[in-house]
Amino acid sequence: MPSISEYPYVTTITTRWMDNDIYGHVNNVAYYSFFDSAANQFLIEHGLDIHSGPIIGLVVESKCEYHEPLAYPQVLRAGVRVDKLGNRAVTYGIAIFGSSERAAAHGHFVHVFVDRVTRKPTPIPDQIRSALASISLHSA
Amino acid sequence: MPSISEYPYVTTITTRWMDNDIYGHVNNVAYYSFFDSAANQFLIEHGLDIHSGPIIGLVVESKCEYHEPLAYPQVLRAGVRVDKLGNRAVTYGIAIFGSSERAAAHGHFVHVFVDRVTRKPTPIPDQIRSALASISLHSA
Amino acid sequence: MPSISEYPYVTTITTRWMDNDIYGHVNNVAYYSFFDSAANQFLIEHGLDIHSGPIIGLVVESKCEYHEPLAYPQVLRAGVRVDKLGNRAVTYGIAIFGSSERAAAHGHFVHVFVDRVTRKPTPIPDQIRSALASISLHSA
Amino acid sequence: MPSISEYPYVTTITTRWMDNDIYGHVNNVAYYSFFDSAANQFLIEHGLDIHSGPIIGLVVESKCEYHEPLAYPQVLRAGVRVDKLGNRAVTYGIAIFGSSERAAAHGHFVHVFVDRVTRKPTPIPDQIRSALASISLHSA
Numbered sequence: 001m002p003s004i005s006e007y008p009y010v011t012t013i014t015t016r017w018m019d020n021d022i023y024g025h026v027n028n029v030a031y032y033s034f035f036d037s038a039a040n041q042f043l044i045e046h047g048l049d050i051h052s053g054p055i056i057g058l059v060v061e062s063k064c065e066y067h068e069p070l071a072y073p074q075v076l077r078a079g080v081r082v083d084k085l086g087n088r089a090v091t092y093g094i095a096i097f098g099s100s101e102r103a104a105a106h107g108h109f110v111h112v113f114v115d116r117v118t119r120k121p122t123p124i125p126d127q128i129r130s131a132l133a134s135i136s137l138h139s140a
Numbered sequence: 141m142p143s144i145s146e147y148p149y150v151t152t153i154t155t156r157w158m159d160n161d162i163y164g165h166v167n168n169v170a171y172y173s174f175f176d177s178a179a180n181q182f183l184i185e186h187g188l189d190i191h192s193g194p195i196i197g198l199v200v201e202s203k204c205e206y207h208e209p210l211a212y213p214q215v216l217r218a219g220v221r222v223d224k225l226g227n228r229a230v231t232y233g234i235a236i237f238g239s240s241e242r243a244a245a246h247g248h249f250v251h252v253f254v255d256r257v258t259r260k261p262t263p264i265p266d267q268i269r270s271a272l273a274s275i276s277l278h279s280a
Numbered sequence: 281m282p283s284i285s286e287y288p289y290v291t292t293i294t295t296r297w298m299d300n301d302i303y304g305h306v307n308n309v310a311y312y313s314f315f316d317s318a319a320n321q322f323l324i325e326h327g328l329d330i331h332s333g334p335i336i337g338l339v340v341e342s343k344c345e346y347h348e349p350l351a352y353p354q355v356l357r358a359g360v361r362v363d364k365l366g367n368r369a370v371t372y373g374i375a376i377f378g379s380s381e382r383a384a385a386h387g388h389f390v391h392v393f394v395d396r397v398t399r400k401p402t403p404i405p406d407q408i409r410s411a412l413a414s415i416s417l418h419s420a
Numbered sequence: 421m422p423s424i425s426e427y428p429y430v431t432t433i434t435t436r437w438m439d440n441d442i443y444g445h446v447n448n449v450a451y452y453s454f455f456d457s458a459a460n461q462f463l464i465e466h467g468l469d470i471h472s473g474p475i476i477g478l479v480v481e482s483k484c485e486y487h488e489p490l491a492y493p494q495v496l497r498a499g500v501r502v503d504k505l506g507n508r509a510v511t512y513g514i515a516i517f518g519s520s521e522r523a524a525a526h527g528h529f530v531h532v533f534v535d536r537v538t539r540k541p542t543p544i545p546d547q548i549r550s551a552l553a554s555i556s557l558h559s560a
Contacts, residue, residue, distance in 0.1 A: 205340065
């Protein structure tokens, strides 16, 4: 189970009543909502304009492994790093933390950047690439 | 549009990527998720055990008026007060705030407390009643 | 509790695992998702282009009363009618049905139609107005 | 991209307004909701009692690859098969279909069955095991 120290960007996530499923824990689906909320927040803080910018990030793959249950009303932290930075795609490593510094769940997802109108893959803009490189654990 | 000063209990809510709908704003549905997350958080902090306690709160009515759009990745505040405190039911007044002290949306919902097993209405336990009375704007 | 015969437009809704909350029933929030999915489906079938059309419908008010619990994996029906048809706004009456012809929940929501770009209120286009009038229980 | 013929159990899923994200397509998160809704529906139809049965299925891993966009108000189909059937765990292969017989997305998730109270792993009950074996593409 990864440690929070392996994730350079950390953001806070408040849980919601409806995150708890019938078994009393945060539903497996909600974790992916934490994943894309955390990564997109990073992108937006570094220049992505989700409302009208020329490029958008589309998710082409995602995965999650669940280690410990979480439950509303816990306040969570999501850690984000870059595991692979390509020309037009990025793989984020993401983990979700409850009160422990060990991840309750971790996984990854892949964004392919495309032109908003044509939806054709397009190089990651310099400003965003540079931000993504800054949270890569490997040399860029 | 109500002011945040009219709501004695205030909690923070982080928005999520998927809260934004195709028109770029937090979907009308999500506000109700903020409503029941904020009120239940208050209840839990004051003794409600949602996992195994003998009573549970069921929603029998809810309403919301939307004044200004909100959008992920804004951090929001939800204000909660008690508008009406009955023997077995409570009406919460709730409002959602973005960066302004004026509500972006406000509404109410009604909890009827029932026995977890029989689902029959049951008096609100003293500890919770007393907490609810403390955030009523009217004398209890 | 209204009957399904009072709703001229009826559509099917499949429930989801995550609709059930910790108490084992469809969460109060999910009903509003049924409301706007059913009404927008009607609009789309009658000409609204949610992806790039010149006008969009914004929700300014919604309300729901809950009569009977529902639970995943039930298949539901949503009934839609028009309760009030203004120049730039429409009030839908909506009800959700399980296996009974009596509503498990019913309520309404109000769409104000606005220009997609300026977000200023704008008259409802003729084609859509005419469709809405056709599911009004009152003379248009 | 897998074909629907590779999935012995197929169920219908209606999309919702809020499934569409700001980019106009079903959000990546929603697919996981389709996954666990489809698989649990199969389990419930074959004897799992999610409300009070002695065992429950917990998700310990999930993954999805996205091939083609989908969008509300499309009606979808989810195909379910069993890729691996262990003593206490099952891996479902799941795919989501729009109008094509080729999957718009496919992936898997793993259920570990546990005792509802102790949450300790427990053998899959015979009735459910037998049902799961019946949708395995391999000999059991």
